[in-house]
Amino acid sequence: MTDPLAAAARLSSVLFLPVRKLVGPLHRRGQSIEKDQNNDLPPLPEPWEDERWFRGGFPPRGHNALEPLLHGDEYFNDLYEALLAARERVTICGWSLTPLMALLRGKREGESILVDVLRRASERAEVYVLLWSGAPALFEPTDRMAKDVQKILNRYAPKVRCELDHRASFSHDHHQKAVTIDGHLAFVGGMDLSTFQGDRWDTSEHPLRFGPGWHDVQVRIRGELVSDVEENFCQRWNVVTGERLEPLSVKPIEPAGSMPAQIVRTVPAGFFPFAPHGEFGIYHVLTSAIRRARRYVYLENQYLWSPEVVDALVDAMNRNRSGPFRIVVVLPAKAYTGKYDNDEHVRLLSHADRGRGIFHAFSLYSGGPAMGTTGYRYLPIYVHAKVSIVDDEWFSVGSANLNGRGLATDTEMNVHAIVPSAARHLRVRLWAEHLGVSVDQIADADPIALVDTQWPEAAKAMEASMLSGGFPAQSQIRRYVPGHNPGSRLLDVIQQMTLEH
Incomplete structure (x- = not known):
């Protein structure tokens, strides 16, 4: 029996061949960003020898x-x-x-x-x-x-x-x-x-x-x-x-x-004379930081489409077996495009977790008075931030989504730093907001303990409040819910044949 999805893929590959010639290779997996540019560049002098600094593009600077x-x-x-x-x-x-x-x-x-x-x-x-x-x-x-x-x-x-x-x-x-x-x-x-x-x-x-x-x-x-x-x-x-x-x-x-901090970019290859072979510093610093992770990885992003990033997270789970290790991802409840990709990668990471409690995915909601008998309603907060924090040591903020566009084919800019006090400061501010508590209440708490207790408790309270329509929840946190749209898989197959992620 013919697989209708495979048939759709073959048909779309013919119909959209002219478009594919315009956009070039799709998904870029194993192409533009799999070969880390840092491997071909000379080492940076002290004190910049840490592998998380990108050797190309703009150098790290100390002041x-x-x-x-x-x-x-x-x-x-x-x-x-x-x-x-x-x-x-x-x-x-x-x-x-x-x-x-x-x-x-x-x-x-x-x-x-x-x-x-x-x-x-x-x-x-x-x-x-x-x-x-x-x-x-x-x-x-x-x-x-x-x-x-x-x-x-x-x-x-x-x-x-x-x-x-x-x-x-x-x-x-x-x-x-x-x-x-x-x-x-x-x-x-x-x-x-x-x-x-x-x-x-x-x-x-x-x-x-x-x-x-x-x-x-x-x-x-x-x-x-x-x-x-x-x-x-x-x-x-x-x-x-x-x-x-x-x-x-x-x-x-x-x-x-x-x-000490550095400006890193994504510049696609073949478009700009200042980076004729492209520049993929954002990809390097993110994957290098995840490889160095020993306690936690925290990501806020609009998209979780990149197979390379997901692979790095799975490797981090498997590598950190000797002690507590957590991965927390905050995504929009309903991304404007590509929710299927977000859903699939959340499922993949959940499966790789194998019930160990390492991986957690959340969305954000806010509530307010509403008409009707319940008097209260909740709506998703659109997560557009592009924040990465690892081990209260390293952080990155910028424009790059975790997809092929953000890491290979669009122009992007992030700033990243290896400064424990600054990384911790950013994490505590973000978590205090999401948990609905003051900065002082969680400033000295162990991040893994918070992920194991306050995050799931807050998500459970949010779910109960949303179901009842009653008293407002204190936090913004809800467990990420993968979708069940019947046509989403077919749409994704066609999208893979036409548009770069």
């Missing part, structure tokens, strides 16, 4: 101050003040931008409309904006949407230079989300200046609102890394425009920062 900003209320408030204080140059690169988005809310909303803030900044400083040029009509944001954004900026903020970057394969995009101010301040993370597909402005409470709650993280950077963030912008800007924009000289930070 930095990094501060994670959780959610749009923290990030956009900082950004608003920084933009209006700019006196030399502002650079912004993004996947999407909403000119009429308000950076502040409440009484100050009217004074913080993005296009007007950029106009005011451009009266005192050069302002450069580099956006992805958009997708064909089948996908969003479309190229028409990107051109409309450019037209609005040109009309209402004429001194702002806005260019669209079209150097990408069909179905791939430019996904970096980074801002620099005057050569002394940068922001790198997962947040676009946008409301497309969801308003990036949200708070740690995630109150119910029109549209999804949005969980995301950006990092404020001062110090030597700022020049690397701006260098990345200048490299891409110059390729698009043919100009020779140079980074501003980095300004010393006061007091001097002492965090």
Whole structure:
């Protein structure tokens, strides 16, 4: 008997052959990122010999101050003040931008409309904006949407230079989300200046609102890394425009920062003269950190599609048999695309766990008053953060999802650091929010003990509250629930034949 899924795969491979020629090899497993570039590069000098540092691209630097900003209320408030204080140059690169988005809310909303803030900044400083040029009509944001954004900026903020970057394969995009101010301040993370597909402005409470709650993280950077963030912008800007924009000289930070950290990127091969063979630093630092893991791996991400990352997690489970080891993954309850891939990899990791209690997958929810007899309802918080933390030693925050696009075929930027105090600080802040407790309540608790007790207890309480519609749960945590959509497998087969993950 003919397998209908196999027949569908064969049919789609013929129908979408022209598209496949445009997008190139699919899924990239065993191709672009399986061969770790670090193996072909000379070792870094002391004190950078740790294998978790990437030897290509921008080097690790020792004098930095990094501060994670959780959610749009923290990030956009900082950004608003920084933009209006700019006196030399502002650079912004993004996947999407909403000119009429308000950076502040409440009484100050009217004074913080993005296009007007950029106009005011451009009266005192050069302002450069580099956006992805958009997708064909089948996908969003479309190229028409990107051109409309450019037209609005040109009309209402004429001194702002806005260019669209079209150097990408069909179905791939430019996904970096980074801002620099005057050569002394940068922001790198997962947040676009946008409301497309969801308003990036949200708070740690995630109150119910029109549209999804949005969980995301950006990092404020001062110090030597700022020049690397701006260098990345200048490299891409110059390729698009043919100009020779140079980074501003980095300004010393006061007091001097002492965090060793590094900017790492994904740059696809064959598109940019500054990385003709591609650059896969994000893949290297993540998989290297997982290989070094001895107590826990914590991941927040929109997608868990990468077979290489899943393999690394399975290897970590099997390697750490002598002592307690935990893997915690926080995913959106309903990813915009590819939920089937998330579901399959959650099932695979659960199976590899074999009942040992190592692997845990969760989603986030918020609740609020509702009409009806129960008086309370819950909705998913969209997890858009791209955060990785290992052993309270290493962390990474940026734009890269855990899929082939984020690790091989889109342009991405992350900042990572091997700083135990900073890694622990970020974990405690995130876990306090998700568990619905104060930072002080869990600051000194063992992370494995929390995963074994408070996380499952919070998830159980959330499930009970959602079923009853009664008293609100204290936390945001619910166990991740794989879907049961009858057509999802067929859709995934066709997707594998047409679009890069």
